[in-house]
Amino acid sequence: MTDAYNEREGLAAEYVLGTLEAAARREAEALCARDPEFAELVAAWQQRLAPLAEGVQPVAPPTGLLARIESILDILGPPRAAASMARPLRRERRVRTAWRFSALSAGAIAAALALYIAVTELIPQAPQTRTVAVLNQAAATPAMMVSLDLSADRLIVRPLVETETGLARQLAAGERALELWLVPPGGGAPRSLGLLPPEGEFSIALSPQLEKDVVSAVALAVSVEPPGGSPSGAPTGPVIYQGAVLPSAS
Amino acid sequence: MPSDSQVGAPTLEELLGAVAAQDRSAFAPLYEASSAKLFGVALRILRNRQQAEEVLQEAYIRIWRHAADYRPEKGTPMTWMITIARNRALDRRRQQKPELPLDEADGYAETVDPEPSPLAQSIVGEQRRALAACLEKLGAEQRGCITLAYQEGYTHGELAARFDTPLGTVKSWIHRGLRQLKKCLEQGTP
Numbered sequence A: 001m002t003d004a005y006n007e008r009e010g011l012a013a014e015y016v017l018g019t020l021e022a023a024a025r026r027e028a029e030a031l032c033a034r035d036p037e038f039a040e041l042v043a044a045w046q047q048r049l050a051p052l053a054e055g056v057q058p059v060a061p062p063t064g065l066l067a068r069i070e071s072i073l074d075i076l077g078p079p080r081a082a083a084s085m086a087r088p089l090r091r092e093r094r095v096r097t098a099w100r101f102s103a104l105s106a107g108a109i110a111a112a113l114a115l116y117i118a119v120t121e122l123i124p125q126a127p128q129t130r131t132v133a134v135l136n137q138a139a140a141t142p143a144m145m146v147s148l149d150l151s152a153d154r155l156i157v158r159p160l161v162e163t164e165t166g167l168a169r170q171l172a173a174g175e176r177a178l179e180l181w182l183v184p185p186g187g188g189a190p191r192s193l194g195l196l197p198p199e200g201e202f203s204i205a206l207s208p209q210l211e212k213d214v215v216s217a218v219a220l221a222v223s224v225e226p227p228g229g230s231p232s233g234a235p236t237g238p239v240i241y242q243g244a245v246l247p248s249a250s
Numbered sequence B: 001m002p003s004d005s006q007v008g009a010p011t012l013e014e015l016l017g018a019v020a021a022q023d024r025s026a027f028a029p030l031y032e033a034s035s036a037k038l039f040g041v042a043l044r045i046l047r048n049r050q051q052a053e054e055v056l057q058e059a060y061i062r063i064w065r066h067a068a069d070y071r072p073e074k075g076t077p078m079t080w081m082i083t084i085a086r087n088r089a090l091d092r093r094r095q096q097k098p099e100l101p102l103d104e105a106d107g108y109a110e111t112v113d114p115e116p117s118p119l120a121q122s123i124v125g126e127q128r129r130a131l132a133a134c135l136e137k138l139g140a141e142q143r144g145c146i147t148l149a150y151q152e153g154y155t156h157g158e159l160a161a162r163f164d165t166p167l168g169t170v171k172s173w174i175h176r177g178l179r180q181l182k183k184c185l186e187q188g189t190p
Helices: A007-017 A022-034 A036-055 A065-076 A089-100 A107-113 A165-172 A208-216 B012-020 B024-046 B049-069 B077-095 B102-112 B116-122 B126-137 B140-152 B156-162 B167-186
Strands: A116-122 A129-134 A142-149 A154-159 A177-183 A191-196 A202-205 A219-225 A239-244
Touching: A007 A022, A007 A036, A007 B140, A007 B167, A022 A036, A022 B077, A036 B077, A036 B126, A036 B140, A036 B167, A065 B024, A065 B049, A142 A208, A142 A239, A154 A208, A165 B077, A191 A202, A191 A219, B012 B024, B012 B049, B012 B077, B024 B049, B024 B077, B024 B140, B049 B077, B126 B140, B126 B167, B140 B156, B140 B167, B156 B167
Parallel strands: A116 A142
Antiparallel strands: A116 A129, A142 A154, A154 A202, A177 A191, A177 A219, A219 A239
């Protein structure tokens, strides 16, 4: 029993405890995914330490949050596996199809980040947001919301999650840039909509033509590019976020 | 089962099962029954309402999509959901470059000062009693480190600053503390 707590178990325990830095957390998660024994260690520690959460006071979340989450669920569709535990073929298919349009390798960076872009249309006089497009990757977490504000004629890109630390540092230092792309229908070449700021919201004027292009686009995507944007006029770096554009009548 | 449900109302396990079966009508009750706890957990780690809201949103999307992965033998539905929210909150906290100023952190640390009684009182149930009893057998610093790390998301470095102690010492407190904790819990009633 004295040897039962080795280095591996220490990693599992501290992953659950939460003391690990970001890189070590990623390592522990990768280990969990490929090593069932390690995953068991993590699960056991989760059970052991779970009562500590009892000591944390509940706090009521803001009232609008449930509605916001439900509107995202409407976009995402059903949970990834059906109750029957049938092989979730349909779901995989849908997700992968949406991702396949790009010939660009998403690369390692995408595994940590890539999520979805939702295109929403803010309809004048109607306060609710109508979503016309969305895509999510396996780890379904909203990454960016792209909305068309038709009352102000702006296309707005709002980050929903923070950029991965390493990349965020490079963006802040001006070593790399994020570029927003529109993928037109019919297999046309992606067209740049501009460079995103290192952080925060981004918006551009929405001409009637651009509105038409966005609504009819196959997808919107964000790639990592050299400072100043893609030198070739086409995405060169990994695509870290992308979202298929769906018909507006959903 | 903990007091997750009221008489006549579906249990969290039933709600989670319904969500896994794509029953959208079960989502809102599941959220209502659990979100305050998850939000509290995220808020305690992030200390920022906006970020905690975003984490909560991400957590419930994940819960919706992964409900079928829940395994009762691995813990209660609440533990499963808290783990998801905690992991998101910890990831978010680790992404932040500047560490929180210590005086701000200190205000939050009061509730989990390395004194045994408040923690023991807040923990009920058999498993909880066992953990509380085993935690109390640890040194005050070990107990404090483990509690602060779990509840507030402190890293080794932040704990070292908080306890004004070399990093190596804090790491060894935690390492030994966790090892002792496991041994104590495995021995059954301590």
